[in-house]
Amino acid sequence: VDAAHDVIARGEALLWRRLPDRLLVLPARAGAELITMSGTAIDVWDELEQPQTVHELVTRLAVRFAAPASVVESDVVPLVEGLERQGLLTRTASP
Amino acid sequence: VSNERTVHSIAAYGLTALTHPFPDAPIPAAQWTQVIEASASHRTLGYAVRAVEDGALRATDAQVEQLHEAHARDMRHAVVLERELLAVVALLDEAGIPARVLKGAAVAHLDHDDPGLRSFQDIDLLIAPTDIDRAVLTLARSGYRRDLPARTDTWDRRFAKDITLGASSGAEIDLHRTLVPGAFGFRIDLDALWAEGQPFEIGGRTMVALSGIRRALHAAYALTAGEATPRLSAARDLMQITRGDDFDVDGLIALATSWRADLLLGEAVRRVPRDLGQGCVPPTLVHWAENHRPDRWQQVARHTYRFAGGTNTTTLLGGVLGLRSTGQRAAYLRGLMFPDHPYRAARRAAHRPAEWRTGARELLRRTRTP
Numbered sequence: 001v002d003a004a005h006d007v008i009a010r011g012e013a014l015l016w017r018r019l020p021d022r023l024l025v026l027p028a029r030a031g032a033e034l035i036t037m038s039g040t041a042i043d044v045w046d047e048l049e050q051p052q053t054v055h056e057l058v059t060r061l062a063v064r065f066a067a068p069a070s071v072v073e074s075d076v077v078p079l080v081e082g083l084e085r086q087g088l089l090t091r092t093a094s095p
Numbered sequence: 096v097s098n099e100r101t102v103h104s105i106a107a108y109g110l111t112a113l114t115h116p117f118p119d120a121p122i123p124a125a126q127w128t129q130v131i132e133a134s135a136s137h138r139t140l141g142y143a144v145r146a147v148e149d150g151a152l153r154a155t156d157a158q159v160e161q162l163h164e165a166h167a168r169d170m171r172h173a174v175v176l177e178r179e180l181l182a183v184v185a186l187l188d189e190a191g192i193p194a195r196v197l198k199g200a201a202v203a204h205l206d207h208d209d210p211g212l213r214s215f216q217d218i219d220l221l222i223a224p225t226d227i228d229r230a231v232l233t234l235a236r237s238g239y240r241r242d243l244p245a246r247t248d249t250w251d252r253r254f255a256k257d258i259t260l261g262a263s264s265g266a267e268i269d270l271h272r273t274l275v276p277g278a279f280g281f282r283i284d285l286d287a288l289w290a291e292g293q294p295f296e297i298g299g300r301t302m303v304a305l306s307g308i309r310r311a312l313h314a315a316y317a318l319t320a321g322e323a324t325p326r327l328s329a330a331r332d333l334m335q336i337t338r339g340d341d342f343d344v345d346g347l348i349a350l351a352t353s354w355r356a357d358l359l360l361g362e363a364v365r366r367v368p369r370d371l372g373q374g375c376v377p378p379t380l381v382h383w384a385e386n387h388r389p390d391r392w393q394q395v396a397r398h399t400y401r402f403a404g405g406t407n408t409t410t411l412l413g414g415v416l417g418l419r420s421t422g423q424r425a426a427y428l429r430g431l432m433f434p435d436h437p438y439r440a441a442r443r444a445a446h447r448p449a450e451w452r453t454g455a456r457e458l459l460r461r462t463r464t465p
Contacts, residue, residue, distance in 0.1 A: 017173065024170055
């Protein structure tokens with residue numbers, strides 16, 4: 001299985017607001033806590049307006065920040081996994 | 096440039112050339128705080144944030160931080176309200192009760208460029224009169240508490256404008272039977288109000304709002320008969336909803352006329368340029384409003400509302416003007432003047448003043464005012 005080709009998307013049952021300096025996300029399920037994101041997490045969220053593979057996400061962010069893809073990948077992959085654990089992103093395994 | 100002008104310019108930001116340009120330099124801290132508080136009460140903080148981000152409204156770093164914090168508070172509340180909205184609509188759905196999302200939660204998603212631009216402080220849902228008792232019961236069983244019992248056993252489904260319920264989260268939910276109190280509220284054709292909803296999505300769930308022309312007319316009610324001092328967000332909503340070449344101006348005018356609300360629509364349309372500047376609403380609508388002559392019934396009904404010098408009491412009593420049969424009028428006045436014991440007891444327990452005393456004072460004051 002090539003995890004870099006899994007498709008990542010924003011979770012559906014989320015209520016959120018994009019503010020200039022932060023992103024507020026509240027899962028719709030009762031009792032869930034409000035999550036405030038900043039920094040690279042917001043960039044990842046913005047890029048995921050359209051679902052895409054991890055590879056595509058890394059490539060886009062690397063272009064956007066003019067950084068080596070390997071450096072971006074080392075930052076973004078754990079971040080994506082953290083957001084998945086919080087229920088903010090979903091992953092569909094590559095076929 | 097006065098604070099008031101700055102607050103109006105914020106509410107109008109991004110529309111056309113501002114009638115009142117922003118100050119050239121950051122305003123003093125005390126004034127800035129007042130501008131933020133006023134914009135929060137007008138539900139337009141999102142436009143202040145955008146104006147600052149664009150560099151149109153000058154602010155110091157500390158002022159920007161203060162604004163961002165105030166806006167973030169509004170937005171945290173907005174998403175909490177939306178979660179409550181999802182829960183309420185799910186409960187109503189399970190009970191087979193349809194609902195239309197009204198006002199802030201709907202227009203923020205449908206009519207403004209970003210939902211972060213439009214704050215709101217409660218949830219408003221339209222419920223059909225035949226479902227309203229069941230809706231209140233359904234929500235009460237799940238822990239929502241109404242602020243006061245019904246005035247009479249048939250009041251909610253026959254005469255109430257809305258019923259307020261509180262959630263354990265602190266959110267306020269208003270279940271509306273109609274859009275405004277008093278005479279104009281009773282002239283709204285509720286079947287026509289329910290026709291042609293517009294779907295939209297919140298938190299992955301599809302909700303239904305009123306159609307565009309109905310949302311526009313609701314904003315016009317809010318700018319006139321809804322409040323003594325309307326919020327600037329209502330003017331901005333009306334502009335946002337009516338912008339675009341495909342907006343059905345003729346349909347809006349026809350609907351307002353059929354509900355005997357063309358006077359209110361005309362006043363609202365004439366008010367928007369005063370609030371937000373020229374060129375904000377479709378020219379055909381402005382032309383119609385400037386040349387429109389409402390009928391005598393509407394002119395009389397208008398005077399019962401607070402925006403035209405009336406009081407809460409005259410608005411409520413004026414409701415008889417909008418009811419069509421003697422039986423309805425008698426039942427309405429009976430409910431107003433002699434509400435059931437649980438209603439009176441709950442008001443006393445909440446330390447609310449006796450209605451007849453407040454009403455008599457208001458009427459006396461109005462009679463004495465030249």
